[in-house]
Structures are given as C-alpha cells and as structure tokens.
Amino acid sequence: MTGPMIAGRVAAEPALEGREPASLLEVTDLRVRFTRAGRAVHAVTGLSYRLAQGRMLAIIGESGSGKSVSSRALMGLLPPTAHVSGSARFDGTELVGLPEREMRRRRGADIAMVFQDPARSLNPTMRIGTQVTEAINAHARLDRRAARERAIELLQLVRLPAPERRFHEYPHQLSGGMRQRVMIAIALAGRPRLLIADEATTALDVTTQAQIMELLVDLQERLGMAVILISHDLALAASYADDVVVMYGGRAVERASADTLFGSVRMPYTRALLGAIPLLERPAHTLLPVVPGQPPDPAALPDGCPFRPRCGSADDACATAPPFDEHEPGHWWACWHVSGLEDPRAAGAQRRPSGPEET
Ligand SMILES: Nc1ncnc2c1ncn2[C@@H]1O[C@H](COP(=O)(O)OP(=O)(O)O)[C@@H](O)[C@H]1O
Ligand SMILES: [Mg+2]
Numbered sequence: 001m002t003g004p005m006i007a008g009r010v011a012a013e014p015a016l017e018g019r020e021p022a023s024l025l026e027v028t029d030l031r032v033r034f035t036r037a038g039r040a041v042h043a044v045t046g047l048s049y050r051l052a053q054g055r056m057l058a059i060i061g062e063s064g065s066g067k068s069v070s071s072r073a074l075m076g077l078l079p080p081t082a083h084v085s086g087s088a089r090f091d092g093t094e095l096v097g098l099p100e101r102e103m104r105r106r107r108g109a110d111i112a113m114v115f116q117d118p119a120r121s122l123n124p125t126m127r128i129g130t131q132v133t134e135a136i137n138a139h140a141r142l143d144r145r146a147a148r149e150r151a152i153e154l155l156q157l158v159r160l161p162a163p164e165r166r167f168h169e170y171p172h173q174l175s176g177g178m179r180q181r182v183m184i185a186i187a188l189a190g191r192p193r194l195l196i197a198d199e200a201t202t203a204l205d206v207t208t209q210a211q212i213m214e215l216l217v218d219l220q221e222r223l224g225m226a227v228i229l230i231s232h233d234l235a236l237a238a239s240y241a242d243d244v245v246v247m248y249g250g251r252a253v254e255r256a257s258a259d260t261l262f263g264s265v266r267m268p269y270t271r272a273l274l275g276a277i278p279l280l281e282r283p284a285h286t287l288l289p290v291v292p293g294q295p296p297d298p299a300a301l302p303d304g305c306p307f308r309p310r311c312g313s314a315d316d317a318c319a320t321a322p323p324f325d326e327h328e329p330g331h332w333w334a335c336w337h338v339s340g341l342e343d344p345r346a347a348g349a350q351r352r353p354s355g356p357e358e359t
Pocket of ligand 1: 034035036041042043061062063064065066067068069070079081298
C-alpha cells in the first residue's frame with residue numbers, strides 16, 4: 001500500500017502535486033446520515049475526491065450509492081433530517097456547516113446543478129424567457145432590456161435553436177433535449193465555476209444524450225468550468241470524463257483519471273460494472289450490467305468491505321474494511337486484493353477514442 005494517511009486522507013505525492021492544477025473542490029471524508037423513523041441511514045460514508053478547475057469528473061455507481069446525496073450536500077440542498085460531516089472545500093471555503101444565508105448567496109454563483117427531469121424542473125405555466133430572466137435576476141441587478149439580452153445570450157450559449165422565438169414559448173412547446181438546454185442556461189445564469197449534472201442525460205434518447213454531453217464538454221472548454229457528471233453509466237464516463245470516482249455503499253471504491261482507470265480497472269466492483277462487454281462496443285446509453293446481488297442497505301451497513309457479499313474475490317481479509325489508498329500513482333482503490341491485475345485492454349476494453357458516433 002502506498003500513500004501515507006494524514007488525518008484520514010491520503011497525502012498526494014509531490015510529483016502528482018506538481019502535475020495537477022490546484023483543486024477547485026476538495027472533498028474529504030464526507031459523511032451524510034439521515035435519521036428515518038428513529039434509525040440511522042448512512043447515505044454517504046466517507047467520500048473523498050478532488051476536482052481541478054476546468055475538469056470533468058464522473059461520479060459513477062448503482063442507484064442508492066450516495067451520488068446525489070453527496071452532491072446535494074455540497075449545495076446545502078438536503079432536508080433537515082440530514083447530518084453532514086467531514087469536509088468539502090470549494091476554492092478554500094468550507095461548505096460543510098456553512099450558514100444557510102451564505103450558502104444561498106453562493107448557490108448558483110459558485111456551484112449550480114442540473115437534474116434528470118427538465119420537464120419537472122421547469123415551470124409549465126411560464127414562458128422560457130421569463131424563467132431564464134428570473135434566474136439572471138437572482139444573481140445580478142439588470143434592467144429589463146439587459147436581462148433579456150443576457151437571457152438570449154445564455155440560450156445561444158447552450159445552442160438552443162432559434163432562441164429569440166423560443167424565448168416566448170412555453171416548456172411543452174420544446175423537445176426534451178431543448179428543455180434540458182434551457183435548464184443548463186438557467187444553471188449558467190449565475191456564472192458558476194462548477195456545474196453538477198445529476199443524471200442530466202438519463203431521460204433522453206441516445207442521440208439527444210450525446211448532443212447534451214457534447215454541449216457540456218463544449219461549455220466546460222469555452223467557460224473553463226468544472227463539471228461533475230453524475231451517472232449510473234460507466235460508458236458515459238469513459239467517453240467524456242477526465243477523472244472518475246466509482247462509488248459503492250456511500251464511499252469511493254476506485255478513483256483515477258479516466259485513462260488510468262479504464263486502462264487498468266483494479267476494484268472488483270468496477271470490473272463487475274464493466275462486465276464482460278468491451279466499452280468500445282457498448283452504446284453510451286446502456287444501463288450498467290446487472291451485478292448479481294443487492295447493494296448494501298444504508299440503514300444496516302455490513303462490517304468489513306461493503307462489496308464483500310457480492311464479490312467473487314472475497315475472503316477472510318474482507319471482514320475488515322479495506323482502506324481507500326493510492327496504490328499506484330494517481331490511482332486509488334479500496335480492496336485488499338491486488339490479484340487479477342491483468343490489463344483489461346488485452347480483453348478489448350478500452351476508452352473510446354473520442355465522442356459518440358451519433359453526431
Ligand atoms: N431524505 C432522505 N432520508 C433518508 N434517506 C435518504 C434520503 N435521501 C436519500 N436517502 C437515501 O440515501 C441513499 C443514497 O441516495 P442517493 O444519493 O439518492 O443515491 P444515488 O446514488 O442513486 O443518487 C439511498 O439509500 C437513499 O434511500
Ligand atoms: Mg441520484
């Protein structure tokens with residue numbers, strides 16, 4: 001095992017420190033516990049990752065692994081039953097425990113979020129233009145005309161076709177893809193430095209999904225904005241993300257740059273997600289292959305490695321939870337077993353060379 005533990009987190013190697021740009025977001029041992037009917041639900045159980053300015057980080061995992069809860073914790077968007085601990089530093093500011101007043105001021109201006117269902121996020125009774133203008137007014141004092149100009153500008157930025165006309169239309173007059181573009185425009189109204197897209201393309205058809213992903217990459221590059229892509233789709237991460245965090249049972253179980261991770265998958269859970277299907281042959285919209293067994297119940301987490309009951313490599317050592325360590329430069333994983341380290345590329349699994357075919 002490499003990477004000395006310092007106060008619960010792995011210290012970066014000096015060489016790595018020099019290579020990587022400074023972190024915009026540094027999440028360290030983040031925990032979220034809900035109290036439901038007198039029982040503790042451990043939704044996030046010690047999540048650590050960092051995200052550099054202008055990068056795209058994919059957070060991948062099965063449903064219930066804590067992806068959404070951990071991201072909502074960053075924005076103070078959890079119900080009062082949530083107890084959040086650990087640390088999430090955004091550009092030097094600690095977000096955990098930040099007073100709601102301060103959080104509200106920063107929400108949308110530092111970090112903004114888009115969700116899966118644009119039909120439900122948009123107000124069906126309000127014109128598109130009014131909704132975008134409202135978002136602009138929440139962040140800046142502009143007169144009517146300037147706000148309208150800025151709204152059109154945002155709609156152009158997200159490449160909504162015929163923005164001047166769409167400005168006056170209602171959500172139902174737009175396609176699903178166009179509505180998601182409007183939601184992204186609304187998210188960009190506060191000029192955030194980090195955009196969190198939580199399953200933002202999951203409800204869309206394959207072609208539209210690819211177009212929205214292209215848009216996110218394009219915005220990331222043009223605005224120098226960091227993006228967190230939350231998805232259950234490992235193939236999406238392989239196609240678009242710079243860095244990947246695989247979550248299981250509320251914590252990270254494998255983390256690396258996409259090139260490193262897909263070049264040599266180490267964690268048995270990630271291997272199970274990849275299944276036997278080479279990434280090259282898997283369309284970006286396919287669901288995760290079904291990993292046999294059930295994910296852990298966050299209200300009754302097992303001792304030891306949470307993946308143990310479903311893992312083909314499990315043995316007695318797994319009764320003790322493996323630490324999440326940097327075993328190879330830039331590559332973290334939480335598993336006692338370093339067996340089966342054959343390069344999956346030999347089996348045909350590769351990162352897809354560029355974007356999807358559907359464009
Ligand atoms: N308000 C809540 N009260 C209790 N448990 C919750 C609440 N919100 C989410 N959870 C639980 O937290 C766990 C993680 O949820 P979530 O982050 O939404 O998963 P996903 O990875 O699918 O986004 C799930 O078991 C979910 O049931
Ligand atoms: Mg979710």
